[in-house]
Amino acid sequence: MRLVLVGFGNLGRGLSRALIQKASFLRRSHGLIPRVVAAVDEFGAAVDEKGLNLTRLLRVAGKAGTVAAYKGGKRGKFALQVIEGVEADVVYELTPTNIKTGEPGLTHIKRAMRAGKHVITSNKGPLVVAFRELDSLARRCGVEFRYSASVGGAVPLVGLAKELLAGNEIREIRGVLNGTTNYILTRMSREGAPFEVVLREAQELGLAEKDPTLDIEGIDTASKITILANSLLGMNARLKDVKVAGITRVRPEAIRLAQEAGQTIKLIGIAKRGSLEVGPKLVPLGHPLAVGGTLNAVTFELDLAREISITGFGAGPRETSSSLLGDLIDIHRTLGG
Amino acid sequence: MLVKIVMELEDVPGQLLKALEPISRLGGNIQSIMHQRERKTPLGRIPVMLVFEVGDRARLNRILAALRARGVRITQLGEREGAARTTALLIGPHTDIRDTIDRLDALRGVRVSDLSLAMGGLGQESAARMTITTDDEKRASLAVSNLQRIAARKKLLLITSLEAG
Numbered sequence A: 001m002r003l004v005l006v007g008f009g010n011l012g013r014g015l016s017r018a019l020i021q022k023a024s025f026l027r028r029s030h031g032l033i034p035r036v037v038a039a040v041d042e043f044g045a046a047v048d049e050k051g052l053n054l055t056r057l058l059r060v061a062g063k064a065g066t067v068a069a070y071k072g073g074k075r076g077k078f079a080l081q082v083i084e085g086v087e088a089d090v091v092y093e094l095t096p097t098n099i100k101t102g103e104p105g106l107t108h109i110k111r112a113m114r115a116g117k118h119v120i121t122s123n124k125g126p127l128v129v130a131f132r133e134l135d136s137l138a139r140r141c142g143v144e145f146r147y148s149a150s151v152g153g154a155v156p157l158v159g160l161a162k163e164l165l166a167g168n169e170i171r172e173i174r175g176v177l178n179g180t181t182n183y184i185l186t187r188m189s190r191e192g193a194p195f196e197v198v199l200r201e202a203q204e205l206g207l208a209e210k211d212p213t214l215d216i217e218g219i220d221t222a223s224k225i226t227i228l229a230n231s232l233l234g235m236n237a238r239l240k241d242v243k244v245a246g247i248t249r250v251r252p253e254a255i256r257l258a259q260e261a262g263q264t265i266k267l268i269g270i271a272k273r274g275s276l277e278v279g280p281k282l283v284p285l286g287h288p289l290a291v292g293g294t295l296n297a298v299t300f301e302l303d304l305a306r307e308i309s310i311t312g313f314g315a316g317p318r319e320t321s322s323s324l325l326g327d328l329i330d331i332h333r334t335l336g337g
Numbered sequence B: 001m002l003v004k005i006v007m008e009l010e011d012v013p014g015q016l017l018k019a020l021e022p023i024s025r026l027g028g029n030i031q032s033i034m035h036q037r038e039r040k041t042p043l044g045r046i047p048v049m050l051v052f053e054v055g056d057r058a059r060l061n062r063i064l065a066a067l068r069a070r071g072v073r074i075t076q077l078g079e080r081e082g083a084a085r086t087t088a089l090l091i092g093p094h095t096d097i098r099d100t101i102d103r104l105d106a107l108r109g110v111r112v113s114d115l116s117l118a119m120g121g122l123g124q125e126s127a128a129r130m131t132i133t134t135d136d137e138k139r140a141s142l143a144v145s146n147l148q149r150i151a152a153r154k155k156l157l158l159i160t161s162l163e164a165g
């Protein structure tokens, strides 16, 4: 399968490393031979229809800061040209998230679909802004569309719900969907350290963005709840439909009060038909959603199975490549490979 | 949970105290005591109806054992059907926490049964934890939605239990 990588940051590189490491496994176990025929970032593109050498690409892009440094690479804005012009089967859309406009990912995905290419993305922006539109465009264009990595990172929420739990009606989805805030809450609860101190530390560790607003105000979680509502509950939800409260007012003293009553405080997103909500909640210690550190955890409430909970790493290039690769194998199988 | 028992006490001074002591000592929270003098038994004992709240079944069993060990005759034992408890945290300036509690207590079948405060440092918000005990689940969600309205008006951050729906 010929792949185009649009975006060569943490995830583009993480996926490339996984493709190198798993090449023989993919061939042996799945009969899948992936070939990256192009990689694009903000500053340029590298194209080779016979397949880029990923080890070399990682090395030169790591040094020069752009894939344009690859042999024969070009500097400039080439994303659309590559998406439409290079012969390929699958486009990976891995550019930064913009939850207001969805761009540049939204245009990348639409153009890829119209050009008859399957799309795999980790980018929440286009899914938050235009889920229904993209879902039906994929169908009209006869292409596959996968977005497992966009919510839950490595935790296979979409696949679990859509495939393995397909016999159930999903009544409610609730979960810890933001690793940064969960890290902050966990540190505050274990050490009683003040919010500002823990936040600064999370930024130094690279767990929180320089501008942490989207995380700590609950907006990142709300984006993910919107995506889950649309993709798994069949809703037509927008970000503004989610009632959001963040964790900026949660102090260690509040967590201590919760702990004295056998509870802890978690930032929880809740999606059920007719009500989408994000906010800090009291969760009993030992509850499946009372996970520590940067972990994510989600509980599905179902008519037959009643409750299924799942926990795992919600971010990280290596962890998330599990979902990105899983989507590729899933498309390969869907197409009869 | 809320427990109702009827016990028979001899009609001599000090009997009631003897019965109440182990209940509070073992973590029971007594809510009401009613002497049923009109139902005095042929042996001259007086039935006393007692309602108390207790954390869990194990504690209740310990209390019952202690009562029996003191020779208290328990003639009726009932868990008040569906008594529900929910915990909530409120974050903000708590200058009028009493008012919040009064508003909840004013609802029928709703009672704030526990309150803990953690004062924030200078210029910081405080946190209050309250346990709300209600006669049934329906009143619990009514109490929570009332609390939501109060919190919105007073600009408090309300953190309810995940299970509170």
Ligand SMILES: NC(=O)c1ccc[n+]([C@@H]2O[C@H](COP(=O)([O-])OP(=O)(O)OC[C@H]3O[C@@H](n4cnc5c(N)ncnc54)[C@H](OP(=O)(O)O)[C@@H]3O)[C@@H](O)[C@H]2O)c1
Pocket (backbone or CB within 6 Å): A006, A007, A008, A009, A010, A011, A012, A040, A041, A042, A043, A065, A066, A079, A094, A095, A096, A097, A104, A122, A123, A124, A125, A149, A150, A153, A314, A315, A316, A317, A320
């Ligand atoms: N990191 C995670 O663990 C994780 C997990 C789940 C989902 N996600 C989501 O996945 C996406 C990628 O994450 P990331 O961590 O890999 O981000 P990142 O490190 O910031 O990488 C983004 C990449 O996109 C490129 N890019 C930006 N604008 C572009 C454009 N107009 N055309 C082509 N390429 C463009 C950037 O190029 P330059 O470097 O040249 O600017 C960079 O290579 C984001 O939407 C993120 O929210 C990330």
